[in-house]
Amino acid sequence: MLEINKLNAQVEDKQILHDLSLNIKAGEVHAIMGPNGSGKSTLGNVLTGRDGYEVLSGDITFNGKNLLDMGIEERAREGMFLAFQYPVEIPGVSNMEFLKAAVDARRKHQGLEELSSFDFMKLARDTSKNVSLDPSFLKRGVNEGFSGGEKKRNEIMQMMLLEPSLCILDETDSGLDIDALQVVASGVNAMRNSERSFIVVTHYQRLLDFIVPDYVHVLAGGKIVKSGDKELARELEAKGYGWLEGEVA
Amino acid sequence: MSEQVSGNAQVEDLMRKDYAAGFHSAIESDTLPPGLDEDTVRFISAQKEEPEWMLEWRLKAYRAWREMAEPTWAHVHYPEIDFSSISYYSSPKSMKNRPKSLDEVDPELIATYEKLGIPLHEQAALAGVAVDAVFDSVSVVTTFREKLYEAGVIFCPISEAVHKHPELVKKYLGSVVPQKDNFYAALNSAVFSDGSFVYIPKGVRCPMELSTYFRINELNTGQFERTLIIAEEGSHVSYLEGCTAPMRDENQLHAAVVELVALDDATIKYSTVQNWYPGDKNGKGGIYNFVTKRGIAHKNARISWTQVETGSAVTWKYPSCILKGDNSVGEFYSVALTNNFQQADTGTKMIHLGKNTSSTIIAKGISAGRSNSSYRGLVRMNPGAEGARNFTQCDSLLIGDQCGAHTFPYIENRNSSAVIEHEATTSKVSDDQMFLCQQRGLDAEKAVSMIVNGFCREVFKELPMEFAVEAGKLLEVSLEGSVG
Numbered sequence A: 001m002l003e004i005n006k007l008n009a010q011v012e013d014k015q016i017l018h019d020l021s022l023n024i025k026a027g028e029v030h031a032i033m034g035p036n037g038s039g040k041s042t043l044g045n046v047l048t049g050r051d052g053y054e055v056l057s058g059d060i061t062f063n064g065k066n067l068l069d070m071g072i073e074e075r076a077r078e079g080m081f082l083a084f085q086y087p088v089e090i091p092g093v094s095n096m097e098f099l100k101a102a103v104d105a106r107r108k109h110q111g112l113e114e115l116s117s118f119d120f121m122k123l124a125r126d127t128s129k130n131v132s133l134d135p136s137f138l139k140r141g142v143n144e145g146f147s148g149g150e151k152k153r154n155e156i157m158q159m160m161l162l163e164p165s166l167c168i169l170d171e172t173d174s175g176l177d178i179d180a181l182q183v184v185a186s187g188v189n190a191m192r193n194s195e196r197s198f199i200v201v202t203h204y205q206r207l208l209d210f211i212v213p214d215y216v217h218v219l220a221g222g223k224i225v226k227s228g229d230k231e232l233a234r235e236l237e238a239k240g241y242g243w244l245e246g247e248v249a
Numbered sequence B: 001m002s003e004q005v006s007g008n009a010q011v012e013d014l015m016r017k018d019y020a021a022g023f024h025s026a027i028e029s030d031t032l033p034p035g036l037d038e039d040t041v042r043f044i045s046a047q048k049e050e051p052e053w054m055l056e057w058r059l060k061a062y063r064a065w066r067e068m069a070e071p072t073w074a075h076v077h078y079p080e081i082d083f084s085s086i087s088y089y090s091s092p093k094s095m096k097n098r099p100k101s102l103d104e105v106d107p108e109l110i111a112t113y114e115k116l117g118i119p120l121h122e123q124a125a126l127a128g129v130a131v132d133a134v135f136d137s138v139s140v141v142t143t144f145r146e147k148l149y150e151a152g153v154i155f156c157p158i159s160e161a162v163h164k165h166p167e168l169v170k171k172y173l174g175s176v177v178p179q180k181d182n183f184y185a186a187l188n189s190a191v192f193s194d195g196s197f198v199y200i201p202k203g204v205r206c207p208m209e210l211s212t213y214f215r216i217n218e219l220n221t222g223q224f225e226r227t228l229i230i231a232e233e234g235s236h237v238s239y240l241e242g243c244t245a246p247m248r249d250e251n252q253l254h255a256a257v258v259e260l261v262a263l264d265d266a267t268i269k270y271s272t273v274q275n276w277y278p279g280d281k282n283g284k285g286g287i288y289n290f291v292t293k294r295g296i297a298h299k300n301a302r303i304s305w306t307q308v309e310t311g312s313a314v315t316w317k318y319p320s321c322i323l324k325g326d327n328s329v330g331e332f333y334s335v336a337l338t339n340n341f342q343q344a345d346t347g348t349k350m351i352h353l354g355k356n357t358s359s360t361i362i363a364k365g366i367s368a369g370r371s372n373s374s375y376r377g378l379v380r381m382n383p384g385a386e387g388a389r390n391f392t393q394c395d396s397l398l399i400g401d402q403c404g405a406h407t408f409p410y411i412e413n414r415n416s417s418a419v420i421e422h423e424a425t426t427s428k429v430s431d432d433q434m435f436l437c438q439q440r441g442l443d444a445e446k447a448v449s450m451i452v453n454g455f456c457r458e459v460f461k462e463l464p465m466e467f468a469v470e471a472g473k474l475l476e477v478s479l480e481g482s483v484g
């Protein structure tokens, strides 16, 4: 599904990712943890092709294709989805209009017909209920005046509608109350299947109690310093990152 | 990754658009040689077989204009206009004897309208649109006159109204925008070629949207339409004008005057979608659009101006309301988009004379490329405007970092009970917004047009339904270009 091989990447002339390699197979859930500023969001931005994030060397294969040859929207249409750590507002553009345009773009890429407005509306309403957002949120501007938790649930709603093959969740759990955390986690769990993979970036073991990962990686100083199974997350919760310092250097 | 362009460069790329309405029709026409003197005015009047009083009215305006100077206070820059190099009258040849039906109209002309998507034929009835099409200077065909006639509504070229309804024209022409009002209004009063005339009788709700399309076709001709709308007591009318002009290297002059009279309890809603040729990427060519639009609202009357301005090289335009009657209401909803080297200085004037009058101003300016867009608005509360209220909101959206947005609000409050509120914001299409859209699979072009449309939403919702869709598309075209 996704093979990252010796990736070196920089932002504004500052190298952030160093020789990072990661192999994710279809159906797997990988959790990425690590100290602030270690490069977790950077990895998400590099994978999705954000402007300003420059790949110095290394290669990335996504669903058998060379990811680095693709533009931002092409990667998205191929099934890569990023749930943002800080979702932005787009005033005046209704959530419904935005979501329909996004879903239509993905379907067109897959050779499917656009959904009729009627069918889409029904689908969107049902999905909004799945993430406990009132359907009235569909009429509001994208993230406009949403609370922090509502923004995060809106991200998950978008993910459900777009049915991506690789979902990258960047700290989707931060700022969520317990109920919202459960909503997000059960949304992700409902989407888990043998075809779809997840990269879950988090600082808290708590989320991983709900979304149980196949692998846990620790990112520090722009490289993966330790990988393990879900037990690694518990260890980190107990000990912090200090004991890994030797491995960071 | 190397082929990824930076956010702003990409957005700027999108701004390089082509002008979709830029074709020129090969229609024979009678065009007056360039230049302006009393004989020109007499010639125009004679062409239209006008009565003596109309000629005198024009001559009075011409003599006033000769003594006036071009205004220079607007935040726009352009080379001095040589008013003697402009032709002041052009009439498509086959129109000399006005056609009795569509069959008699030059097929080229009809084809031109079809390219513009103007629904001249009966299908237009479905959309509820009656079209008065002004091609260069002569009003060509007016549709649906019969249905309107049954309702008692008069909707015809103003040249025809001069003959058929002289008492109305005499009474109201120049009553809102006097001949000497300003330089361009005086020029228009002297040489106006044609335009629309609308009269809604007492208590009548006009059964359909009234609509006029203006188009400048001839080289080196100026276009000077004159529109007069009279809504009698308790009547209601919604009127839309659309404008396009072919691509030309030379600048062309457009100086229109629109007068609205809303008598007691009447409502006039006036919407404009202006798409005159803006000039090319380097700022060559394009229309100079110097327009005076003003309405007077009597007791309990309402005048609402909605405009979507995407065209013209230079725009100078301030649709205004004189709120004369107690409880009268004035509204101004505006979207002005400038790109490349376009300049727009636009806004409104709300003059509160009556008690409890209220006005709302929502102005959205979008600047891209190296363009400049200014909002200029005056809110005046006269001593008699007891309990009057105004709310003004001006928002500017910048695309790229080579463009400019400016706000010039003027407030004159001479009544201590009046309330004036003003809000202004400036924002940019942010890289974060672009990235969100693109990460969800939208291409950059779609992303920009969606963000811009969202920004304009409050104004678009004021447009009649079918024109809101048109306006949205127009913005999309105006922002269109090839993606890197």
Ligand SMILES: Nc1ncnc2c1ncn2[C@@H]1O[C@H](COP(=O)(O)OP(=O)(O)OP(=O)(O)O)[C@@H](O)[C@H]1O
Pocket: A011, A012, A016, A034, A035, A036, A037, A038, A039, A040, A041, A042, A043, A052
């Ligand atoms: N656009 C940018 N411009 C400059 N520096 C950047 C940019 N993006 C990231 N960086 C820097 O790269 C480093 C890694 O940042 P990143 O956001 O990837 O960390 P993170 O692991 O996601 O941290 P957190 O847990 O706080 O979210 C930081 O030092 C950050 O300041």
Ligand SMILES: [Mg+2]
Pocket: A040, A041, A042, A085, A170, A171
């Ligand atoms: Mg982060």
